[in-house]
Amino acid sequence: MKKGPSLSPESRVQHPRTVETAADNPPLNIPIFQNVKWRTESVAEGSRIMRGERDGFFYSRVANPTVRQLERLLAELQGREECLAVASGVNAIAQALIGLTRSEDHIICFAESYGPTRQIIRQMLARFGVSHTMLSIDDLSGLERELAARPTRLVMLESPTNPINKIADLGAITAVAHRHGALCVLDNTAAGVHQHGEYEIDLFIHSLTKFATGAGEVMGGAVIGNASVLRELRPDFGLFGAQIDPQTAFVMLNGFKTYFARYRAQSAAAMHLAGFLARHPSCARVRYPGLGEDAQGKLARAQMRDFGCVITFDHRDGAEAGRRFAEHLQLFARAASFGSTESLVMPPQWLQPRELTDEERHWAGIGPGTIRLSIGLESVEELETDLAQALEASLQAK
Numbered sequence: 238m239k240k241g242p243s244l245s246p247e248s249r250v251q252h253p254r255t256v257e258t259a260a261d262n263p264p265l266n267i268p269i270f271q272n273v274k275w276r277t278e279s280v281a282e283g284s285r286i287m288r289g290e291r292d293g294f295f296y297s298r299v300a301n302p303t304v305r306q307l308e309r310l311l312a313e314l315q316g317r318e319e320c321l322a323v324a325s326g327v328n329a330i331a332q333a334l335i336g337l338t339r340s341e342d343h344i345i346c347f348a349e350s351y352g353p354t355r356q357i358i359r360q361m362l363a364r365f366g367v368s369h370t371m372l373s374i375d376d377l378s379g380l381e382r383e384l385a386a387r388p389t390r391l392v393m394l395e396s397p398t399n400p401i402n403k404i405a406d407l408g409a410i411t412a413v414a415h416r417h418g419a420l421c422v423l424d425n426t427a428a429g430v431h432q433h434g435e436y437e438i439d440l441f442i443h444s445l446t447k448f449a450t451g452a453g454e455v456m457g458g459a460v461i462g463n464a465s466v467l468r469e470l471r472p473d474f475g476l477f478g479a480q481i482d483p484q485t486a487f488v489m490l491n492g493f494k495t496y497f498a499r500y501r502a503q504s505a506a507a508m509h510l511a512g513f514l515a516r517h518p519s520c521a522r523v524r525y526p527g528l529g530e531d532a533q534g535k536l537a538r539a540q541m542r543d544f545g546c547v548i549t550f551d552h553r554d555g556a557e558a559g560r561r562f563a564e565h566l567q568l569f570a571r572a573a574s575f576g577s578t579e580s581l582v583m584p585p586q587w588l589q590p591r592e593l594t595d596e597e598r599h600w601a602g603i604g605p606g607t608i609r610l611s612i613g614l615e616s617v618e619e620l621e622t623d624l625a626q627a628l629e630a631s632l633q634a635k
């Protein structure tokens with residue numbers, strides 16, 4: 238169709254003259270391609286794009302340039318070939334697990350993992366005839382035994398685990414899983430997109446909601462792996478239709494420009510405050526990766542360069558003291574999530590897993606006084622003062 242000067246105003250508003258930017262004069266940030274459809278000149282070329290025979294875009298549910306740029310960045314940071322960016326971390330987990338499993342498959346998961354991951358496996362996948370075995374992530378001999386007992390499609394793990402910061406032995410787990418022909422899927426949210434790439438992980442999953450911007454204004458998730466694994470997942474992802482939207486991808490691309498500065502500053506502050514809590518008489522079982530000389534501390538230092546912003550500990554006086562502590566904090570918001578530039582606290586009442594057996598609860602490691610902190614970018618001295626006064630105040634009943 239012609240779009241020359243002869244168009245009527247009515248037609249012109251539908252087909253405005255486009256503004257081209259020259260290749261030697263590009264914008265510094267990628268534009269937001271807030272756009273669903275792409276034109277093609279010939280039908281044949283459109284068909285080739287649809288079949289994936291040439292680069293190009295056709296429909297934004299399948300691919301969008303702003304989203305593609307975020308996906309490329311994340312794949313490179315994680316050290317893999319491809320990435321799919323989706324609407325939330327939970328969506329990334331659900332789609333990856335549904336995409337990789339078939340009826341009668343068996344998978345292995347761990348009691349220490351993120352609650353909704355357990356629910357996806359136990360409630361959703363079970364409906365489609367996928368069975369599972371739940372173990373403690375410390376139980377390497379149990380893992381070996383279960384893998385030897387029957388064919389297993391995949392092992393779904395996390396490190397550090399949310400909420401109690403357990404470190405999984407990635408070298409040992411990937412070796413035993415692969416020896417038995419199982420894939421390793423790692424929810425790497427807490428470690429971030431720049432860590433663990435050197436391990437033989439088949440698929441990384443991230444909640445981008447946590448660290449993409451630090452401002453807590455956007456949700457998203459990512460699935461990252463090599464082309465062979467992503468090829469299996471891509472058709473399903475197109476049909477689930479939960480691709481991240483271009484506006485959010487744009488906000489995240491800008492957020493990632495400060496990712497390393499934020500992640501490392503928050504990690505340094507968290508290490509300092511974890512040391513403070515570990516010396517405090519009201520705090521037991523302070524868990525921060527890289528803190529301490531036990532096997533977990535050594536494993537964290539061997540596997541990670543930066544240890545993240547999450548600290549978990551038990552208030553010695555239990556649930557009510559934990560609640561008082563959380564309510565006396567002034568700089569920490571009582572709120573879900575972690576990774577934001579504001580510090581956050583999850584009281585024991587919000588962390589209790591509901592659907593676990595007593596044995597699984599023991600493995601999950603969440604006690605009556607367990608508290609999760611996320612350390613932000615406030616002054617470290619003021620955060621320490623705040624923790625000290627709230628611990629003091631938590632000892633007096635209110």
Ligand SMILES: *Cc1c(COP(=O)(O)O)cnc(C)c1O
Pocket residue numbers: 325326327328351395399424426427443444445446447456457458574
């Ligand atoms: C938060 C979180 C998720 C879920 O992410 P959403 O973006 O909130 O859906 C998944 N896994 C882990 C480990 C998380 O911490």
